[in-house]
Amino acid sequence: MSISPRPDWATIPNLVTLARFVLLAPVCLLLLDGPDTLAVVLLLVWASTDWVDGLLARALEQTSRTGAIIDPIADRVGLAAIVLSLAVAGLLPWAALVLIVVLDVAMVVLATGAALGGRISVSWLGKIRTFVLMAAVFLLVVAAAWWPVLIPAAQALIWLGVVLHIVSGIDYILRARRAPAVAPVVEAPPSPR
Secondary structure (H helix, E strand, O other): OOOOOOOOOOOHHHHHHHHHHHHHHHHHHHHHOOOOHHHHHHHHHHHHHHHHHHHHHHHOOOOOHHHHHHHHHHHHHHHHHHHHHHHHOOOOOHHHHHHHHHHHHHHHHHHHHHHHOOOOOOOHHHHHHHHHHHHHHHHHHHHHHHOHHHHHHHHHHHHHHHHHHHHHHHHHHHHHHHOOOOOOOOOOOOOOO
């Protein structure tokens, strides 16, 4: 009796990524209500799922095409929703939200085909940008919940993240426009049989 291979989407890391989507609604509702300790904890759990799913994918050898697609979507949707919640709550300038969302829309329109076709991947600049933005958002929520005097410093870090977001997004779009129409074929090693 042979065991059929699992579907590409049926992985533990993808389950963690889906949990990130589920956690997004309570995180945003708590942020809209005014950050408190529970908002800080849930935001930390939400953000950590991005690290955990990648770690599990490598450790369990469960990388998947589905995961490569839904993980950045979860990042973009989550970041936009959280930043929108913070802007509505009056903690984040609307200009920062507009810049993030406009660039994300431009990346979707101009680079999704190349990304889905495997012709471009996330750059180190993109990873640094995501880390800085996520850390800045988390620090802003922590400051609003526990140390309001630090809100301006956290907002300054947000602006650094926005600048990195713009530079990284432009780089991503340019790489997508220069990418070949078809992903290069990688030769498989010879079969041992």
